[in-house]
Amino acid sequence: MNLTIREALLAFRRAPLLSALSVTTIAFSLFVVGLFGLVAVNLQDALRGVAERVEIVAYLLPGTPIESITLAEKDIEAFPEVHSAVYVSEDSALARARAELVEFRDVLQELERNPLPASIEVKLKPRFRDAEHVNDVAERLRGFGFVDDVRFGRDWVEKLDRLRQIAAAVGLVVGAAFAVVAIIIIGTTIRMAVLQRSREIAIMRLVGATNGFIRRPFLLQGAIKGMLGGLVAVGLSYGAYTLINRWLIQAAFFSHLQALAIVGFGTLIGFFGSAASVGRHLRRV
Amino acid sequence: MIKFTNVFKAFPKGGLALKDVTFHIAKGEFVFLTGHSGAGKSTVLKLVYADEPVTSGEVRVSGFNVAELRPRDVPMLRRRLGIVFQDFRLLEDRTAEENVAFALEVTGARRSSIAARVMRVLTQVGLAAKAQAYPRELSGGEQQRVAIARALVNEPSVLLADEPTGNLDERATRGVFQLLRDINASGTAVVMATHDLDLVRQAPYRVIELQEGALVYDSTVDEPRDQAATP
Numbered sequence: 001m002n003l004t005i006r007e008a009l010l011a012f013r014r015a016p017l018l019s020a021l022s023v024t025t026i027a028f029s030l031f032v033v034g035l036f037g038l039v040a041v042n043l044q045d046a047l048r049g050v051a052e053r054v055e056i057v058a059y060l061l062p063g064t065p066i067e068s069i070t071l072a073e074k075d076i077e078a079f080p081e082v083h084s085a086v087y088v089s090e091d092s093a094l095a096r097a098r099a100e101l102v103e104f105r106d107v108l109q110e111l112e113r114n115p116l117p118a119s120i121e122v123k124l125k126p127r128f129r130d131a132e133h134v135n136d137v138a139e140r141l142r143g144f145g146f147v148d149d150v151r152f153g154r155d156w157v158e159k160l161d162r163l164r165q166i167a168a169a170v171g172l173v174v175g176a177a178f179a180v181v182a183i184i185i186i187g188t189t190i191r192m193a194v195l196q197r198s199r200e201i202a203i204m205r206l207v208g209a210t211n212g213f214i215r216r217p218f219l220l221q222g223a224i225k226g227m228l229g230g231l232v233a234v235g236l237s238y239g240a241y242t243l244i245n246r247w248l249i250q251a252a253f254f255s256h257l258q259a260l261a262i263v264g265f266g267t268l269i270g271f272f273g274s275a276a277s278v279g280r281h282l283r284r285v
Numbered sequence: 286m287i288k289f290t291n292v293f294k295a296f297p298k299g300g301l302a303l304k305d306v307t308f309h310i311a312k313g314e315f316v317f318l319t320g321h322s323g324a325g326k327s328t329v330l331k332l333v334y335a336d337e338p339v340t341s342g343e344v345r346v347s348g349f350n351v352a353e354l355r356p357r358d359v360p361m362l363r364r365r366l367g368i369v370f371q372d373f374r375l376l377e378d379r380t381a382e383e384n385v386a387f388a389l390e391v392t393g394a395r396r397s398s399i400a401a402r403v404m405r406v407l408t409q410v411g412l413a414a415k416a417q418a419y420p421r422e423l424s425g426g427e428q429q430r431v432a433i434a435r436a437l438v439n440e441p442s443v444l445l446a447d448e449p450t451g452n453l454d455e456r457a458t459r460g461v462f463q464l465l466r467d468i469n470a471s472g473t474a475v476v477m478a479t480h481d482l483d484l485v486r487q488a489p490y491r492v493i494e495l496q497e498g499a500l501v502y503d504s505t506v507d508e509p510r511d512q513a514a515t516p
Contacts, residue, residue, distance in 0.1 A: 003390055014378050203374050206334070207435065208364035209391035210357070 007217035008224065011193070018196060019225065022189040026229025027236065029182030030266050034237035034254075036178055040171045041258070042251050047164055054129040054160070056122040056138050056152045062090075064118070064146040072144055073120060081128035081137055090118045117148065131158045179265075186229075186269050190222055191277040198281065211282050218278045219271055226270020230263035237262075286312045286443060286474055287333060292342035294328055294498075302328045304498045306342075310476060312442070315469045317485050318478040320495035326478035329495070330445050333476070334366055335359045347442050364392050367436025367444040367473075371451035373428045375420040381407065381431045382416040388435045406434040410464060426457030433464060437473075444468060446477040450484065458484070 012019045060069065069087055076085040088096070093116040098105055122141070124133060134157050138150045194201075204214050234254070241253045254262070287310040294303035303325050310316050318326045331337040332344050332351065339352040349362045375384050385403045394402075407413045410430040420428050429449060436444055446465060450458040462484055469475045479485065485492060494502035 003396075199374075200376055203376060204387075204391055205360070206363065206368055206374070207388040207391055208360040208362075208439070210360045213391055213393075 004216040004220055008220040011197070011217065011221050012224075015193070015196060018189075018193055022186075022193060022225045023228045023232065025189045026182075026186050026226055026266055026270065027232035029178075029185050030230055030233035030262055031236040033175070033178045033182055033265075034233050034262055035240060036171075036175055037254065037258070037262070038237060038241060038251070040167075040175070041254060043167050043171075045252050047160070047167065048126075050160060051126065051129045054124060054134060054152070054157060056124070056134060056141065056150060058120045058122065058141045058144070058147045059117045059149045059151070060119060061146050061148045062117065068146060069118070069120070072146075076120065076122060076141070079137060079140070081124050081133050083123045083125045085120055085122045088119050088121055090114050090116055093118065129157075129160075130164075131161045183269055183273065186226070187273045187276060190218075190225075190270070190273045193221070194218065194274075194277045194281050201281065214282065215275070215278050218274045222270040222274025223267050224270070226266040226268065226273075227263060228266075229270070230266025233266065234259045234262050286310050286314070286347060287476070288343070288345040289329070289332075290343040290345075292332065292344060293340045294325075294332065294337065295340045301498050303332075303495075306495075306498075306500045308493055308500060308503060310443075310474060313469070313472050313474050315466070315475045315488070315490040316477070317490055317492045318476060318495070319480060319482070319485060319492055321480065323497075324495040325498045326495060327447055328498075330368075330447050330476070330478055333443075333445060334368055335362055364439055365441055365443070367433075367439065367441035369429070369432050369436050369444065369446040369449045371448040373420070373425075373432045373452075375428055375431055375435075377420050380417050380419055381412060381423065381434075384420070384431055385435045385438050388438050392439060402438055403434075406438045407431075409437065410434045424457065425453050426460055429453060429457070429461050430464065433461070433468070437468065441473065443474045443476065446475065448478055448480070450479065450481060462487075 073085050073087050076082055091114065094111075094114050097116060098109075120141075122137065124137065128134075128137075134152055138152055141147055141150045201214055238253065241251060244251050289306050289308050292303055292306045293301060296302050306325075306329070318329060320326055328337065332339055333346050335351050335354055342352070344351040346362060347365050349358070349365075351362065354362060376387065379387065382403055385406060386399050389399050389402060404413060404416070407416050410433050412427060412430050412434065415423060415427065418427075420431070423431065429452075433444075433449075444465070449465070450461055453461060458481070465475050465477060466488065492502065492504040493500060
């Protein structure tokens with residue numbers, strides 16, 4: 001085992017240029033995947049922020065007894081799609097309007113009668129914030145006798161839906177394409193490393209090395225290169241993120257788990273890329 | 286030790302590299318394998334160390350039935366053989382000592398025993414003083430000695446040498462040949478493919494001659510003939 005480790009590390013010293021090239025190639029391939037991942041992460045964050053504002057407001061007829069409202073509030077909260085249902089009385093609606101619409105404070109101050117209706121504001125659970133469920137819940141709210149009107153941004157929710165679908169589809173296709181390109185490039189660099197040592201491999205076989213013995217240092221070396229490439233890629237992504245954050249827009253970075261996944265992905269590609277290249281080489285000679 | 290029985294070997298593109306070759310080499314023998322370039326000397330050796338598959342016939346090498354050897358048993362066969370080539374096949378980025386140790390390491394030998402065994406064979410081939418030298422710092426004869434040391438370090442029962450003196454000047458040739466004779470004297474069988482007839486005449490060893498893939502002369506079976514190994 002220590003021989004495997006020694007041989008794997010020796011290869012870095014014997015062929016520093018090729019090793020550096022492999023690591024750089026893996027790093028940049030994964031960096032492209034990473035950049036795309038950053039866009040996806042931020043788009044998702046943005047969409048989630050928008051989706052959180054999906055809200056249905058049921059306006060109540062004036063003079064609805066508070067007991068009925070409290071009861072209805074409980075009923076609505078019991079809907080499987082509903083995250084919360086909050087009663088907003090006429091007075092608190094007015095107070096909120098005064099606080100939020102500073103420009104109209106004078107007008108609102110002088111009102112003799114409160115023109116604002118009471119309402120129940122309904123928020124849905126995250127996974128139900130799409131057009132179909134919003135419509136559905138709105139329909140059920142209309143069923144309450146004391147509900148005057150139900151409002152929600154119908155077009156807006158539908159557009160959000162479309163946007164989410166497109167983002168997911170594009171993400172999947174482009175992400176997969178980048179990943180495939182990365183795998184091909186990485187496989188080629190590893191193949192170069194194998195070819196560079198083909199003489200050594202031939203001599204190893206002549207003196208009675210088993211295929212497993214020949215393969216092991218390559219696999220370890222491939223995994224190490226992949227891991228280093230992954231780490232560099234995360235570093236580059238962080239650099240890009242910092243620049244974007246400073247000069248363009250507020251953006252989010254990968255979570256620790258996502259960063260770890262990139263490094264893990266690099267390690268796996270390095271490992272399996274080596275396995276494929278060495279396997280092919282050993283079968284052929 | 287090495288037994289060929291009615292061995293045929295076809296070239297991948299058609300034609301026969303070996304035609305019905307039969308011979309037996311006993312333990313501790315020294316055998317010259319002679320013939321023109323392309324006569325099949327290297328092919329015989331390649332069949333012995335399982336570098337090429339046997340087309341038909343039987344090849345037995347120190348207990349292994351080579352024709353029916355599974356791929357994963359090939360390394361086990363090669364550990365029982367020492368192989369030396371015309372072009373030495375040393376790793377340029379390792380010292381003489383490391384080149385020899387390499388052959389032990391791949392067999393999973395205990396690390397504690399490696400250094401002593403390597404020094405012993407390097408001493409045997411007369412290169413103990415140059416253990417730390419890289420191949421490029423050694424003469425051709427010295428490089429071939431390192432290759433022989435590498436072939437010997439696993440204590441093989443047979444040493445196969447494919448034109449071991451082909452790249453060497455006369456003085457180095459004599460040295461390497463003497464070394465092979467010494468190795469044979471200590472009990473290791475040596476099969477040496479060569480077309481250097483001066484060398485063949487120098488020593489009273491068995492000669493097997495190939496011509497276009499057929500065995501045409503074997504000094505243990507056939508009448509001795511001076512012109513046997515005509516160039």
